[in-house]
Amino acid sequence: MTYAGRRAVDGATFTVAVAGVTAVLGPNGAGKTTTLETCEGFRPAQSGTVRVLGLDPRRDAAALHAQVGVMLQDGGIPSGSRGVEFIEHLSRLYADPLPIGPLAERLGLTSLPRTSYRRMSGGEQQRVKLACALVGRPRLVFLDEPTAGMDPHIRVVVWDLITQLRADGVTVVLSTHLMDEAESLADQVVILHRGRVVADGTPQALTTDGDGERLHFGGPAHLDLGGLLTALPADCTAAEPVPGSYRITGDIGPQVLATVTAWCAQHGVLIRDLRVDRRSLQDVFLELTAESAHPESPSDAETTT
Numbered sequence: 001m002t003y004a005g006r007r008a009v010d011g012a013t014f015t016v017a018v019a020g021v022t023a024v025l026g027p028n029g030a031g032k033t034t035t036l037e038t039c040e041g042f043r044p045a046q047s048g049t050v051r052v053l054g055l056d057p058r059r060d061a062a063a064l065h066a067q068v069g070v071m072l073q074d075g076g077i078p079s080g081s082r083g084v085e086f087i088e089h090l091s092r093l094y095a096d097p098l099p100i101g102p103l104a105e106r107l108g109l110t111s112l113p114r115t116s117y118r119r120m121s122g123g124e125q126q127r128v129k130l131a132c133a134l135v136g137r138p139r140l141v142f143l144d145e146p147t148a149g150m151d152p153h154i155r156v157v158v159w160d161l162i163t164q165l166r167a168d169g170v171t172v173v174l175s176t177h178l179m180d181e182a183e184s185l186a187d188q189v190v191i192l193h194r195g196r197v198v199a200d201g202t203p204q205a206l207t208t209d210g211d212g213e214r215l216h217f218g219g220p221a222h223l224d225l226g227g228l229l230t231a232l233p234a235d236c237t238a239a240e241p242v243p244g245s246y247r248i249t250g251d252i253g254p255q256v257l258a259t260v261t262a263w264c265a266q267h268g269v270l271i272r273d274l275r276v277d278r279r280s281l282q283d284v285f286l287e288l289t290a291e292s293a294h295p296e297s298p299s300d301a302e303t304t305t
Helices: 032-040 061-065 083-091 100-106 122-134 152-167 179-185 203-208 225-231 254-266 281-288
Strands: 021-025 068-071 140-144 171-175 188-193 196-201 213-218 237-242 245-250 272-278
Touching: 021 032, 021 179, 032 140, 032 171, 068 122, 083 100, 083 122, 100 122, 122 140, 122 152, 152 171, 152 179, 171 179, 179 203, 179 281, 188 203, 188 281, 196 203, 196 281, 203 281, 213 254, 225 237, 225 254, 245 254
Parallel strands: 021 171, 021 188, 068 140, 140 171
Antiparallel strands: 188 196, 213 245, 213 272, 237 245
């Protein structure tokens, strides 16, 4: 997909597993919105092939509407409508909708029966949009920033709901900027950057590739890392990302930990904040998308209604 001479989606290729949660991640302008809106049938692909449940999302839209739920980031619900009433109206368009009462209660909407959509908070609007995406019992649901603007309590409720969808055999594709959300919920993570897929795998696989475990410690700024490296195994690397904060990566075991503490003792360095951890999904994301920030593509800046 190209907009104004700029390639917004550039051969992005991935497959979503049935009855799993796939998180599509990427910085602003990476092509997430264009990719998802093409899968949802809102945009025709300029080239390439898209299949959703084996069907073309544009040509076979009528057959897909009853099987696919969509939660848009913006738009889609009349501003003057009352949230629960609109969900009830939408449910009548499906042959076998979910019961409205339990769904509204689970999402904390029962206290807002007469409140118009435009008078709701951002988090409340998000809950209405989520209910609209789920009320038709979809086989596949697209969720664009599902917990944006929600308080922590409701966010946990939504996480539980997404987990329940997977257990019930529903396929979930979500776009989010919250790395902990993707790491907690997703069976598969797809990272887009400048319109291309730069990573595709399970959170565990993505976070264990490359550097693996890391040892962090604090101390005086500008220690002789070259001297420290000579005492460490050859597969280890050392860096000082911030003055006085050090990171050792590689196969971190008891011997490496003992070597670092012994070297510091020999050089009169008092270690602070010593810890061992693994790369997080956020670390992977930042490494893969570390190029300078760029403006959103026209596709990602547009609002779909």
